[in-house]
Amino acid sequence: xxxxxxxxxxxxxAEWARLSxxxxxxxxxxxxxxTRWANSSDASLRAMSERADAMSRxxxxxxxxxxxxxxxxxxxxxx
Numbered sequence: 001x002x003x004x005x006x007x008x009x010x011x012x013x014a015e016w017a018r019l020s021x022x023x024x025x026x027x028x029x030x031x032x033x034x035t036r037w038a039n040s041s042d043a044s045l046r047a048m049s050e051r052a053d054a055m056s057r058x059x060x061x062x063x064x065x066x067x068x069x070x071x072x073x074x075x076x077x078x079x
C-alpha cells in the first residue's frame with residue numbers, strides 16, 4: 001500500500017474517532033434527559049423520556065461501530 005493510501009486511511013480513522021466522541025457526548029445528553037424526564041408528572045415529558053432513552057441506546061451502538069471502524073482504519077494505515 002502506498003503512503004497516500006495509508007494517509008487517507010489514517011485520516012478517515014481519525015475522523016471516525018472524532019465522530020465517535022461527538023456521538024458519545026450526544027448519547028450521554030440524551031440519557032441524562034431521559035432520566036430527568038422519566039418521573040415527570042407530565043405525560044408528554046415521560047413520552048419524550050422514552051424517546052430520549054431510545055436515542056441514547058442507538059447513539060451508544062453507533063459509537064461502538066465508529067470506534068471499531070476507527071481502530072480498523074488506523075490499524076490498516078500502519079501496516
